[in-house]
Amino acid sequence: MDVPAWERRLAGHAPSLIAVLGGLVAVVAVAQFLRDIETLGVGVFPVVALGLCLSLSAGLFGLGRWLANSDLPVADTWTVARWCLGGMAGFGALAALTIGIRLAEGQVVDGAALTLVVMASGGGIGGGVAGIYYARATLAAREADHRRDALVFLNSHLRHNVLNAAQVIQGYTDLLADRTDESRYLDPIERRSAAIASLIDDMKELADLFSGEHTPTALDISTVILREVEHARETHESATFDVDIPPELYVQATGAVSAVFANLIQNAVEHNDAESPSVTIRADRHPRTVSVHIVDDGPGMRDEVKATLFDSAIESGEGRGIALVKTVMNHYGGDVRARDNDPRGTEVVVEFRRPPSR
Known part of the structure; x- marks a missing residue:
């Protein structure tokens, strides 16, 4: 990310700037404490006020020290400083406005300086911490974009x-x-x-x-399913396929949906122990979803296998096709699950979202 030259120069001094602000808070706190003991004498409340302000001063010092030792890029360093200064200015302005309203009403406002110091310092620390999280999130997003590219x-x-x-x-x-x-x-x-x-x-x-180049849109998957079934018939001549798919079966998907049906149909045949595997494919429309059922007459699955069938990550190398199906359906906002077929075999249900207008 391009950063103007003046921001680069300021970014190099951002930790020192925050530390200076912490020092100013400490000076104002000590001055206010000395004034209080001259008028009120040494007591619990002046000491508590001094301790509070010095703690906030230490927080600003700590923020500056963290920023000086962090590995954030120049632009993100200045981002944290801006958030800190913005929080300090914003909360300080709120405190000043509140005090000004009271004074305009003719009321006596005691401890105005303490209020301003506490609010501004707290706002600066809060803003700085928020800036750190924002800078980290921005940095992670940029790195993700670079990896994607x-x-x-x-x-x-x-x-x-x-x-x-x-x-x-x-x-x-x-x-x-x-x-x-x-x-x-x-x-x-x-x-x-x-x-x-x-x-x-x-x-x-x-x-x-x-990569986010294509997002799910209204797609007729009936032709996709029929095409993948024809491919499976050519590859597995001994298998029989019973297909009951209505035309114009629109769902929220992309062209990558062909990989979903290719993998599931292939698994239904290849993991079947029958000499002539039989696979039934049908679809049901629901008010907000479309369910595609891929049913085989194979040996079925154990309960523990069905429960974790779609949990494997693609990079694990185990059941990569099944993991790919789950990953694609996650991107579509859909679901995929397996259950027993009666009397024998497995039924895989792939659930898609329907387009809003259909």
């Missing part, structure tokens, strides 16, 4: 190079197909390269979602 760049760079490589493979596969009839070797290569290209497209959608 770096990840977006790396993701884009990786997608570009891998997609180019997949296209080269597909091109040479087509050339070989014209020269030989060994399709049994070429077809798997072509399918795999096409799968890589499709995966890169999915990664783009996921990267845009996680």
Whole structure:
């Protein structure tokens, strides 16, 4: 963040400035104490007032010392100082206004100096502490933006190079197909390269979602589900799929939703111990949500597994596809859960928010 030259110069002296303010508070407190003992004599209340003011002075000294030893950047250092000065000025102005109103009413105001010192010093300390939290939060937000920008760049760079490589493979596969009839070797290569290209497209959608470039909007997921079912039919020829999805099934989502259904449908087939796995996919509309049910006739899950199925983090490496599903649904403000199917298997329920106008 660019900082004007004058702010940079002031930022270097910000800890000293706050310490000077603490010193002034101590001087005023001692002067007020000496005045009080001349008029009232040594008593409990003048001593208490002196102790309070000196404590506030020590708080300002401590704030200046912390700022001098902190690792905050120049701009954030001056931010803390501004908050401190602003709190001191604001609370001091409130105290002065209150005293001025009383004086305008013709009332006698005792201890006006003490009130001003206490209010201004307390406001300065409170403002400085708030400034520290604000500066820390701002610094963390900037660092998060920098990391996001770096990840977006790396993701884009990786997608570009891998997609180019997949296209080269597909091109040479087509050339070989014209020269030989060994399709049994070429077809798997072509399918795999096409799968890589499709995966890169999915990664783009996921990267845009996680980086905040795309936010959930009204999306018809009926076509997405049907497309992923067709992909699953091509990959798992022995499996049967019963699909009951109404058309124009709009939910709050992005293009990354395809990864949700791809992973769940793939899991429903691959973790099935039947020779001919059966998967049923249906959807229900509710007043504010849409629920998509993916039901299999596999061996099912233990209760403890169902309870923690969607708790794994993506970076753990365990159940990465399932963790990805949960992460995407969190970004959509939706939910995903698993329960037993009757008489056998598992039912996964994916719940989306409906668009406000639908």
